Amino acid sequence: MGEAVGTAELRESFREVLDDIVAAGCVRRHVDEGASRCAPLWTKAAELGWFALLTPESHGGLGLPRAAAAALYEELGRAAAPLPIAAALAATEIVSAFGSQAQQAQWLSRLAGGDAAAFSASGPALDDASLRLANAALFGETGDLLDGVEAALLLAPVRDGENLRWALIDAADLSMQRIALVDRTRSLARARLDGAPASVFSADAHAIARKLRIHMSIALACDSIGGAREVLAFTIAYLKTREQFGKPIGSFQALKHRCAEHLVAIEAASALLGEAVSRWERDDIEAELYALLIKAQACDVYAAVAEDAVQLHGGIGFTWEHMCHVYLKRAKLNQVLFGASAAYHDAAARLLAA
Amino acid sequence: MTAKGKSESRTFAPLAHRDDLDAFRNEVRNWLGAVVPEGWFARSAGAPEADYLAFQRWWLGEMQKVGLATPHWPKDWGGEDLSLRHQVIVSEEMVRAGAPNPDLYVVSLYHLPATLFAHGAPAQRERYLKGVVERGEIWCQGFSEPNAGSDLAALRTRAERRGDVFVVNGQKVWSSFAAHANYCLLLARTDPNAPKKQAGISYFILDMKSPGVTVRRIKQMTGQSEFCELFFDDVEIPGENLIGAENAGWAIAQSTLSAERGLIIFDLAERMHAAFVREIAAVRAAAPAWWADAALRRTFVTHYGELQSLRLLIRRMLSELDENPEMGASALPPLIKIKWSELLRRHTDFWLAVGGLNAQEDAPPLTGGGHITGNRMQDFMSSYAWTIAGGANEIIKTLIAERTLGLPR
Ligand SMILES: Cc1cc2nc3c(=O)[nH]c(=O)nc-3n(C[C@H](O)[C@H](O)[C@H](O)COP(=O)(O)OP(=O)(O)OC[C@H]3O[C@@H](n4cnc5c(N)ncnc54)[C@H](O)[C@@H]3O)c2cc1C
Numbered sequence: 001m002g003e004a005v006g007t008a009e010l011r012e013s014f015r016e017v018l019d020d021i022v023a024a025g026c027v028r029r030h031v032d033e034g035a036s037r038c039a040p041l042w043t044k045a046a047e048l049g050w051f052a053l054l055t056p057e058s059h060g061g062l063g064l065p066r067a068a069a070a071a072l073y074e075e076l077g078r079a080a081a082p083l084p085i086a087a088a089l090a091a092t093e094i095v096s097a098f099g100s101q102a103q104q105a106q107w108l109s110r111l112a113g114g115d116a117a118a119f120s121a122s123g124p125a126l127d128d129a130s131l132r133l134a135n136a137a138l139f140g141e142t143g144d145l146l147d148g149v150e151a152a153l154l155l156a157p158v159r160d161g162e163n164l165r166w167a168l169i170d171a172a173d174l175s176m177q178r179i180a181l182v183d184r185t186r187s188l189a190r191a192r193l194d195g196a197p198a199s200v201f202s203a204d205a206h207a208i209a210r211k212l213r214i215h216m217s218i219a220l221a222c223d224s225i226g227g228a229r230e231v232l233a234f235t236i237a238y239l240k241t242r243e244q245f246g247k248p249i250g251s252f253q254a255l256k257h258r259c260a261e262h263l264v265a266i267e268a269a270s271a272l273l274g275e276a277v278s279r280w281e282r283d284d285i286e287a288e289l290y291a292l293l294i295k296a297q298a299c300d301v302y303a304a305v306a307e308d309a310v311q312l313h314g315g316i317g318f319t320w321e322h323m324c325h326v327y328l329k330r331a332k333l334n335q336v337l338f339g340a341s342a343a344y345h346d347a348a349a350r351l352l353a354a
Numbered sequence: 355m356t357a358k359g360k361s362e363s364r365t366f367a368p369l370a371h372r373d374d375l376d377a378f379r380n381e382v383r384n385w386l387g388a389v390v391p392e393g394w395f396a397r398s399a400g401a402p403e404a405d406y407l408a409f410q411r412w413w414l415g416e417m418q419k420v421g422l423a424t425p426h427w428p429k430d431w432g433g434e435d436l437s438l439r440h441q442v443i444v445s446e447e448m449v450r451a452g453a454p455n456p457d458l459y460v461v462s463l464y465h466l467p468a469t470l471f472a473h474g475a476p477a478q479r480e481r482y483l484k485g486v487v488e489r490g491e492i493w494c495q496g497f498s499e500p501n502a503g504s505d506l507a508a509l510r511t512r513a514e515r516r517g518d519v520f521v522v523n524g525q526k527v528w529s530s531f532a533a534h535a536n537y538c539l540l541l542a543r544t545d546p547n548a549p550k551k552q553a554g555i556s557y558f559i560l561d562m563k564s565p566g567v568t569v570r571r572i573k574q575m576t577g578q579s580e581f582c583e584l585f586f587d588d589v590e591i592p593g594e595n596l597i598g599a600e601n602a603g604w605a606i607a608q609s610t611l612s613a614e615r616g617l618i619i620f621d622l623a624e625r626m627h628a629a630f631v632r633e634i635a636a637v638r639a640a641a642p643a644w645w646a647d648a649a650l651r652r653t654f655v656t657h658y659g660e661l662q663s664l665r666l667l668i669r670r671m672l673s674e675l676d677e678n679p680e681m682g683a684s685a686l687p688p689l690i691k692i693k694w695s696e697l698l699r700r701h702t703d704f705w706l707a708v709g710g711l712n713a714q715e716d717a718p719p720l721t722g723g724g725h726i727t728g729n730r731m732q733d734f735m736s737s738y739a740w741t742i743a744g745g746a747n748e749i750i751k752t753l754i755a756e757r758t759l760g761l762p763r
Binding site for chain 2: 121122144179180181182183188243244245246249252254255307310311314315317318319320321322324325328329332333335336337340342
């Protein structure tokens with residue numbers, strides 16, 4: 001609906017690749033084994049230039065509009081794909097927009113080639129930046145790094161005396177400890193920095209934080225809508241085939257109504273998401289407000305749909321073998337990544353009242 | 355985790371004080387103070403299954419020593435004929451002391467007596483109820499099948515009478531604790547030609563060691579494998595293990611299920627209350643960060659109020675049962691099941707919201723302490739056991755609408 005032709009074609013191509021990855025059992029194996037890197041998917045994504053979607057052409061990238069990334073995030077969500085790409089694309093944006101020539105030369109082609117980036121998913125509290133800068137080197141610990149052990153690059157707010165700045169740190173210069181999550185398609189990490197060389201951005205720290213937050217809000221909202229659509233689709237398919245009392249359980253009104261309500265919620269959130277993406281693409285002055293609103297709404301809708309899907313499946317939905325729990329766990333994590341809905345509602349309220 | 359109590363300085367005899375409720379409570383409290391091992395709950399985190407089983411066995415044994423494993427059962431069958439008021443005191447004190455919940459024995463302690471008291475033959479009661487009291491026998495429930503869940507009466511596992519025995523073929527699924535069970539409460543079809551599908555079902559006691567029984571574990575979304583599939587290949591059940599009359603199993607199964615919908619929730623709701631009490635004490639001592647968030651605070655208090663409603667409903671049900679022990683006499687069990695399970699889902703979700711990202715970390719499960727364990731994702735996921743098992747909530751709501759409210763079918 002209303003998607004530009006180029007983006008629609010791209011979405012189709014993302015979907016085809018991901019369908020193959022899912023059909024090959026990659027996601028399932030990744031979850032069962034609790035592995036950290038889904039190599040087949042990552043290799044494919046890097047090969048196909050997914051990491052270069054937003055990289056300027058002058059740096060060897062595709063220079064596509066942000067809607068392309070949004071379509072990718074939605075498809076990744078649909079597949080519950082273990083691919084840490086959103087933070088890499090967000091970092092690409094930051095380096096392109098705020099980096100010096102040297103920083104761009106050092107990082108843009110690496111990121112475009114498939115190197116992942118990580119930053120803290122704790123939420124918008126910039127003020128408790130825990131890393132200290134001394135003689136261009138960083139000291140301290142920082143946590144909640146989404147998919148940190150996969151990352152080649154760490155992006156972190158640092159204290160430089162009185163000043164707050166963002167810095168780029170090569171992951172090779174620090175030690176990262178993995179923290180497994182109940183959602184096995186993602187993980188967190190803690191990093192220790194003991195004099196790691198830092199490449200500091202001169203731009204206003206809050207401007208960078210805002211850009212990152214908008215990007216990750218939209219990324220998680222897309223992931224959530226993609227996931228919610230998939231969960232509803234396989235739940236509906238089950239309700240049509242599972243029979244009890246001599247008929248498909250989907251014929252029972254109590255279940256029909258719930259499915260209808262989920263569809264209403266998904267379509268409503270999806271409409272807002274489309275608007276948020278287009279404002280983001282245009283750097284509209286209300287892009288941030290829309291990103292905040294849709295992060296909360298889409299993640300909550302996903303959680304509600306995934307939560308009910310288990311119930312609608314009955315005993316089979318409670319098993320490890322079924323995919324229900326993979327989506328439920330992903331939905332519950334999305335709800336709290338980069339702050340929970342309450343924080344987004346508060347931030348949106350502040351923007352509206354400002 | 356070791357199943358070791360503190361050194362006991364004396365023997366405890368709460369039942370000697372049964373005529374004085376205060377003295378009874380006091381002695382239960384003293385006993386628990388002496389026997390419940392310090393730190394057992396934290397040690398249960400991620401402990402090997404063998405330790406869990408040993409600990410559960412040890413705990414049932416300790417309860418038996420003082421007559422409190424099955425205190426409300428009739429004396430003739432190894433119980434103490436204790437009133438429900440005593441039972442309430444025991445549960446309150448157990449929860450207060452943070453004592454383990456004998457959840458491995460849930461079918462042995464609740465479903466089995468609910469079935470045999472009303473429908474068992476004297477020899478069955480003698481043999482199997484005493485088996486629980488004296489030998490700690492573990493039972494599982496073999497009702498659901500792949501194609502008979504909500505529509506339980508559609509079950510297809512077949513039991514054919516051949517002389518003195520019934521020969522069973524078929525499959526069961528989602529049977530909790532079946533991998534450890536000595537016996538199974540089994541529903542099977544004895545008359546495939548009955549005019550109504552409910553009319554052809556019989557109720558059996560199955561020895562899990564019988565030749566032809568295969569148990570396969572099923573991994574759950576929590577990562578644990580507590581429920582199982584059961585396969586029956588020409589399994590012989592002696593005729594004396596039929597409970598009630600042939601083809602009368604459906605009505606008996608309703609007694610079994612009502613146990614699930616009432617009494618078990620009592621203990622779990624008390625444990626949830628204890629978790630609230632601990633949290634409120636923590637808030638008084640030094641308010642945690644989340645208490646400053648008005649939305650969270652209001653949710654917490656709303657749930658607290660709802661839990662008090664639930665506890666009162668349960669007490670009302672208990673006093674109804676005190677007057678008429680036939681479970682069917684109270685309309686409250688299905689209401690209690692809905693209230694408890696829905697509150698449990700929302701409250702475990704509330705703790706996920708409080709816990710934020712930390713609560714999403716993969717942490718070993720804590721076992722034997724009810725549903726508010728502090729492992730927030732585990733608690734949240736386990737809450738499905740209460741909205742799906744023992745009749746999914748959708749089915750229970752239809753039952754309330756039709757049986758209690760009299761709405762047309
Ligand atoms: C943790 C756990 C432990 C369990 N332990 C045991 C055990 O020890 N022994 C045992 O025998 N079984 C056990 N069960 C099985 C349980 O009783 C069944 O899962 C339950 O009865 C639902 O059946 P089902 O799984 O086949 O789902 P289905 O019957 O297929 O139901 C799927 C969905 O459809 C809904 N539905 C079905 N019919 C209707 C209708 N007419 N109107 C509206 N909605 C409807 C259900 O409510 C559910 O949401 C356990 C289940 C769980 C989750």
